[in-house]
Amino acid sequence: MKKSQIVLTQYSPFLSVDTPLIAPDGNSMEIPRVCSLCRCGESKYKPMCDGSHSAAGFVGTRENSDKKAPEHYVGKDITIVFDRYLCMGNGACGELESVFGTHDEPKYDPDAASVDEIIATIKNCPSGALSYILAGEHVINYFDKPQVAVEQNGPLHVQGAVNLIDDQESDKLLPMADHYTLCRCGGSKKKPLCDGSHEDNGFEG
Known part of the structure; x- marks a missing residue:
């Protein structure tokens, strides 16, 4: 059975594996089994990555890991x-x-x-x-099938059993629940998680 994943490093886009992608209008997008999604906010082909993170010198280091008990x-x-x-x-x-x-x-x-x-x-x-x-x-769980829903001018809404794998042990910050949000404006201090920065930096996409 295929396992849905999102894989990334501090310097790379989101690599979506076996995870359906839903456009802001609610329709499914035709994508390959493995595709790259922008997380720097600079791509001209959002939500897809076009390599702009490299030219922009994007570094997705998390600045805030101060997670307390619920x-x-x-x-x-x-x-x-x-x-x-x-x-x-x-x-x-x-x-x-x-x-x-x-x-x-x-x-x-x-x-x-x-x-x-x-x-x-x-x-x-x-x-x-x-x-x-x-x-x-x-x-804590509400979703039967894994998918990533793109919010217009906002984050990626990950829903269902989608494993997040990165080099900052971000999985330890995730909720126990089967849903979480990922930053795609590049401004979050809680990368790769969204902290609402898109509302303040005028992100469009």
Whole structure:
């Protein structure tokens, strides 16, 4: 059975192996079994790599590896689990302001909405920063098939069983969940993970 992987070094693009690629419009892209995806933000053929990282002198060294233990917010019926390091500011949780607050004033109140509303909101978090515990079970996996979805002007959303292999032991920073986000603007301090820098540096692609 083929195993989906994303392989990289500090100096190379993402090498996607046996992993379907989904365009920003939601359609599958025709790609070879092994293909290179841009992570420096400079390619003229995004999301594909065109070698621009070499000319730009791109170095994908991570500047921030300060990962702490996930936070647990215990409610009557559900516990919200938040891995602050993985948060890339997607804002999906802000749709349920009574529980998660706002970007400027975040909070985590697991009793401020129904369990179904909280679960639906958590499942919209692409980075794996949010998960939940219900009836003693930590629920972290949502995707049946591996794929990489390209967000317009944003990161790569990795979904399903896709192993990340690099030379900075980034797999130790990943969520236990079957989804995470990868930087493709080149600006993240948590490379190869996205930290939301694309919002500030005007990344387009």
